[in-house]
Amino acid sequence: MSTPENSAAVSPVAKPDEWTVQRILEWTTNHLTQHGSESPRLDAEILLAHSRGCARIELYTRFAEVLTDEERATMRELVKRRAKAEPVAYLVGHKEFYNLSFQVTADVLIPRPDTETLVMETLSHLGDQAESTILEIGTGSGCIPITLAKRHSSVRITSVDISEAASDVAKSNAETHEVADRIDFQIGDLFSPLESGTQFDLIVSNPPYIKEDDIAELDPDVRLHEPHLALNGGADGLDVIRRLIETAPQWLKPGGWLLFEIGEDEGNACRELFTANGSYTNIQIIKDLNKHDRVAKAQLA
Ligand SMILES: C[S@@+](CC[C@H](N)C(=O)[O-])C[C@H]1O[C@@H](n2cnc3c(N)ncnc32)[C@H](O)[C@@H]1O
Structure with a gap:
């Protein structure tokens, strides 16, 4: 990493050319701003805390400390990758969800x-x-099944993904969170790995729902x-959603619920798909905290 041109806020104890916590945060924030990050300061703090193996808050009590060569080398690599739009969560290897940390x-x-x-919506259906x-x-x-299993001690979950690599990550997360004994991970296309005749109280999904042509417009990180x-x-955007609505009735117990996440402009289409199917009642579209349509749900009639 080159010497920062603007080193105005150097700690009084550091020599002008030394990389203190404060200077490296300032330099990185500036660098990531120029490379299009929407949260450059936060990114800089998370990457530096990761490089130093400390909590973010500890950076603030150690502004004047000089980084070791090893810490600087680690940080340099991470910043290079972040500047190429690699998401911070992949760089540090974990992400918080519902107050739990997921690899x-x-x-x-x-x-x-x-x-x-x-x-939240799924938990409200589980009740007691x-x-x-x-x-x-x-x-x-595995963020959905693991969070549900952590929050509700008696649920048993079957969780399906078409990607074996994703399923392996989820299994590892389930072990970390000590719920692996209540989640049966299966690999395959939607309902295909299930034993015929099985019926569930609830089916929940966050399916792929971005329109194919819109993918080119997404942030480079994504x-x-x-x-x-x-x-x-x-x-x-509705290919998988259509198949979920069509096939779920044969895997639900009478009165069971199907809930899935949707794009903010997909609420009306999902309501129509549920209605046209004819097997469902209590069709509802739920908004998220930003007041965008976010969850579609319906009960097997
Ligand atoms: C939007 S991601 C949701 C991941 C995770 N549940 C979450 O909420 O962060 C959709 C997931 O569905 C999986 N998937 C895509 N098509 C599938 C299919 N036909 N059958 C099973 N899983 C599929 C993808 O591999 C991906 O892991």
């Missing part, structure tokens, strides 16, 4: 705060029901680095 790799979608709406059975489709990092298998919902 993430480039094989899985980075869990989004939007998806917490789907988890003993021994509910849940089918989750599109495991990814477009260049996150798995397109997790994003691409086909021409109108």
